[in-house]
Amino acid sequence: GNSVTQMEGPVTLSEEAFLTINCTYTATGYPSLFWYVQYPGEGLQLLLKATKADDKGSNKGFEATYRKETTSFHLEKGSVQVSDSAVYFCAPGDDKIIFGKGTRLHILP
Amino acid sequence: DTGVSQDPRHKITKRGQNVTFRCDPISEHNRLYWYRQTLGQGPEFLTYFQNEAQLEKSRLLSDRFSAERPKGSFSTLEIQRTEQGDSAMYLCASSLLAGPNTGELFFGEGSRLTVL
Numbered sequence: 308g309n310s311v312t313q314m315e316g317p318v319t320l321s322e323e324a325f326l327t328i329n330c331t332y333t334a335t336g337y338p339s340l341f342w343y344v345q346y347p348g349e350g351l352q353l354l355l356k357a358t359k360a361d362d363k364g365s366n367k368g369f370e371a372t373y374r375k376e377t378t379s380f381h382l383e384k385g386s387v388q389v390s391d392s393a394v395y396f397c398a399p400g401d402d403k404i405i406f407g408k409g410t411r412l413h414i415l416p
Numbered sequence: 417d418t419g420v421s422q423d424p425r426h427k428i429t430k431r432g433q434n435v436t437f438r439c440d441p442i443s444e445h446n447r448l449y450w451y452r453q454t455l456g457q458g459p460e461f462l463t464y465f466q467n468e469a470q471l472e473k474s475r476l477l478s479d480r481f482s483a484e485r486p487k488g489s490f491s492t493l494e495i496q497r498t499e500q501g502d503s504a505m506y507l508c509a510s511s512l513l514a515g516p517n518t519g520e521l522f523f524g525e526g527s528r529l530t531v532l
Contacts, residue, residue, distance in 0.1 A: 350507075351459070351523040352523065353520050356520065396459070402472070408457055408458045
C-alpha cells in the first residue's frame with residue numbers, strides 16, 4: 308500500500324520567511340497528491356492538489372509540484388504570514404487516501 | 417449548513433461499553449470515509465464506502481469496530497467493548513467520485529471519544 312513521510316515539526320519561522328515542508332511517498336502507480344491544512348480549532352481542509360506528474364497545485368500562495376522521479380510533493384511558500392500557522396498534512400491516494408503525521412508550523416510576527 | 421456533520425461531538429464512556437458515531441456526508445457525495453486521529457498524529461485510515469458498499473477496511477482495525485452505510489447516505493461507526501486505547505478523534509469525510517473536485521475529502525468536525 309501507499310505510505311508517506313513528511314518533515315517533522317514544529318517548524319518556526321518569522322513572518323515573510325520562505326517555507327518548505329518536505330513530503331515523499333511510496334505508491335504503486337501514480338496516485339493523486341494532496342496537501343491538507345488544519346488551522347487552530349478548525350477541521351481539516353484541502354489546501355492544494357496535483358493529479359499527475361509535473362502538475363503544480365497552488366492555493367493561498369502555497370505551491371507543490373508532483374515529482375514522479377523523486378516521488379515527492381514538497382510544499383512551498385515564498386513569504387509566510389502569521390495566519391499560515393497551522394498543521395499541514397501531505398496525503399497521497401485516489402480511492403484510499405493516507406495522511407502523513409503532519410507538520411506544525413508557527414509563524415512569528 | 418451543507419457540510420459533513422458528525423454526532424456526537426464528544427463522547428465519554430467507561431471501558432467495556434459500546435459507542436456509536438454517526439456521520440451525515442454532503443448529500444451528493446458517493447464516497448464516505450472514516451479516519452481516527454490521535455494527538456500529534458495524522459488521520460489514520462479506518463474504512464471507506466462507495467454508496468452503500470464498504471470497499472476497504474484497514475487491516476489494523478480490530479473486529480470490535482464496525483461501520484455501515486445502509487442506504488448510501490449517512491454512516492455509523494460502532495466500537496464494541498471500548499478500550500482506553502480507543503480514545504481518539506474519529507473523523508468522517510466525504511467526496512465525489514467524478515468531476516473537477518474528484519478525490520477532495522470534505523471533513524466533518526469529528527467526534528472525540530474518551531474512554532475512562
